[in-house]
Amino acid sequence: MELMVLLNALVTRLLFVLHSLIGVWRVTAVKKEPKYWLLALLNLLLCLETGLTLKFKQGRGYKWFSPAIFLYLICIVPSLWLLEIHHGTQYCGNEPGAVQVNVSNQDFNQSRESSHGSEGTDHHIIQTAKVFVNQLSTICETVWTLALHQTFLLLLVVGRWLLPIGVEITRDQLSQLLLMFVGTAADILEFASETLDIEDVRKNYVLINAILAVWTWSMLQFPLDLAVQHIGCKPNASARRIPSLLLCRYSAELWNIGVSLFIQDGPFFIVRSILMGHFRIFNQMLVFFTAKNILVVTLQLYRLAVITLDFRATVLQKSRKGEVCCCPCEPYEAHAHGTGHQENEMKEFVAVPPKEESQAPSEDH
Secondary structure: OOHHHHHHHHHHHHHHHHHHHHHHHHHHHHHOOHHHHHHHHHHHHHHHHHHHHHHHOOOOOOOOEOHHHHHHHHHHHHHHHHHHHOOOOOOOOOOHHHOOOOOOHHHHHHHHHHHOOOOHHHHHHHHHHHHHHHHHHOOOHHHHHHHHHHHHHHHHHHHHHHOOOOOOOOHHHHHHHHHHHHHHHHHHHHHHHHHHOOHHHHOOHHHHHHHHHHHHHHHOOOOEOOOOOOOOOOOOOHHHOHHHHHHHHOHHHHHHHHHHHHHOHHHHHHHHHHHHHOOOOOOHHHHHHHHHHHHHHHHHHHHHHHHHHHHHHHHHHHHHOOOOOOOOOOOOHHHHHHHHHHHHHHHHHHHOOOHHHHHHHHHHO
């Protein structure tokens, strides 16, 4: 096992565990009940996955799916749910954009005096850490929740970048996937923060749970790598059907369209439409992002129509010529036989040298 592969696999999962533990700590501090530390046991699943991946995959990733990202979602999402449901019960004295952690010199002097004559420098470091943690605890709850949301989405992108890739995905595909994740993460963060910050939404417990459910549903696209990979074709009878051929040839494009319609922009549009139509909640940003969702859904449907018409024209053109419409991923049997016959002819052509070259030595003699 390569050292860098092992290091990346362990460091990335360690970051996931640390971030989820911070989320559990915030839930315990907000709820003031130690029983919520039991949420930390979910990290055992991530530890188990780490051991299995190191043993059977030598630290590298799987095809189409990232178990580490999926288990990280399982570890951190419950904490974010509890924080959002408990949102707004703590008074915020500072402005959200100007929140700072100030540890006064008096606190440090007290910690230094308490460590004087006991255990020296080590005890001083422990006391300083306690003071720092106490200061962190005084930060407004809403700021903590927003910071956890932001770092969560950033860590998803950075973690997917650091995780060792498998042999099925190239670095070019990974770079495309990461760029897509950056845009997706920004849209998801905007949806959660913009809708949950509405005062009328905060007063409705059912709306909060519905928005969080849609937010959780949108996060399920991160463990999957289908946006940049083709599923491949199998040379069997069922693969000759038009839907199977269409799915084979445009699998990555169809996955992107499906994600937008059914996982992200479609559900976001439904939620915002319900807020405006049923609950009569209007503001400038809500109207703007609803219009944006409508535009994206319309463009995705247009893209689906273009792909379908282009594929239909290709099938008709090949059927008129008497050719078998084969998927570019993997040839069919008939096409493979034809290709094999052409390869045999090429081998025979190469085996027999041209007449001019064979006569050239005789003229020299």
